[in-house]
Amino acid sequence: MAHFFLYTTIGSILLIVLKTFAVLVPLLVGIAYLTWMERKVLAAIMLRRGPNVVGPFGLMQPFADAVKMMFKETTIPARANRFLFFLAPVISFTLALAAWVVIPTNNGWAVANLNVGVFYLLALSSLGVYGILLAGWASNSKYPLFGAMRATAQMIAYEVSLGLVIVSVLLLVGSANLNDIVLAQRHIWFCIPLFPIFIIFFISALAETNRPPFDFAVGESELVAGFFSEYSSLAFGLFFLAEYGNMILMSAMTSVLFLGGWLPLFDIAPFNWLPGPFWLILKILFCLFCFIWVRSAFPRYRYDQLMRLGWKVFLPFSLIWVVLTAGFLMATGLLPNGGVS
Numbered sequence: 001m002a003h004f005f006l007y008t009t010i011g012s013i014l015l016i017v018l019k020t021f022a023v024l025v026p027l028l029v030g031i032a033y034l035t036w037m038e039r040k041v042l043a044a045i046m047l048r049r050g051p052n053v054v055g056p057f058g059l060m061q062p063f064a065d066a067v068k069m070m071f072k073e074t075t076i077p078a079r080a081n082r083f084l085f086f087l088a089p090v091i092s093f094t095l096a097l098a099a100w101v102v103i104p105t106n107n108g109w110a111v112a113n114l115n116v117g118v119f120y121l122l123a124l125s126s127l128g129v130y131g132i133l134l135a136g137w138a139s140n141s142k143y144p145l146f147g148a149m150r151a152t153a154q155m156i157a158y159e160v161s162l163g164l165v166i167v168s169v170l171l172l173v174g175s176a177n178l179n180d181i182v183l184a185q186r187h188i189w190f191c192i193p194l195f196p197i198f199i200i201f202f203i204s205a206l207a208e209t210n211r212p213p214f215d216f217a218v219g220e221s222e223l224v225a226g227f228f229s230e231y232s233s234l235a236f237g238l239f240f241l242a243e244y245g246n247m248i249l250m251s252a253m254t255s256v257l258f259l260g261g262w263l264p265l266f267d268i269a270p271f272n273w274l275p276g277p278f279w280l281i282l283k284i285l286f287c288l289f290c291f292i293w294v295r296s297a298f299p300r301y302r303y304d305q306l307m308r309l310g311w312k313v314f315l316p317f318s319l320i321w322v323v324l325t326a327g328f329l330m331a332t333g334l335l336p337n338g339g340v341s
Contacts, residue, residue: 092131096245147226174336182261
């Protein structure tokens, strides 16, 4: 009996490890090639070529950049807190990857199919601010500290709106399980009935990931490179990878919450012949394209405009939308009791 339980435990652990690698390996490759995709899309918009030298169509450029970064010299400010200085990028990168534990790529396909998957994602996104704040403080330099404070205030301001938008989705589903949220969109994607807050969610995702036009943490004219001004080599690379990992994560969250996740565009042939992960990847790529397109199309906001938009526009609107959604569902008797039927 003891041997049976031992083998069962080892088998469960091996299964979790295999599931984790099945998610992390494609994710790391996707992060690398997102840099190539961004440069290619921006080049096409600006009528340039983009990466085209290293490998066919420049496809080996991400690996060339990684090798170059690995062999750069690591510099540390003289009075920096060395432990926290190196811990900060590790925290940011680890949290960007850990969130994928609950993202379903198909029906029941998740490393951990948690009933509180949405709250797990919100908790990790809240913890992500610690990596940025520690990086700015541990550098013992005023510009990184200012950049970290900016990024922290920005993330807090837009996380409130993100949370309220997600509450509206939970009211429609009656479950915090991401798998249930996708299945609830079998007849209509939530981006249609919830279109106004779908736009708010996407704009808040731009601000949450410090992407243009909300990239105030790295204002070149006033803060150099912001909270990672003093970083170089692999430590800088981890922050870089964390940013692109968070872009893919927010695109996946947008797809799961509003675009039907792995569900096909139409439940008819030939659309329903394609596997679910294909549709999820396609939707993530569309969201990533929008991230890059916004970068090329819009100028940077002023910081006061950013905070006013978050606290005085998005927060009241999303709060009113939650109240109206709950009132409508209760008045019509459509408020779910929990789970997906």
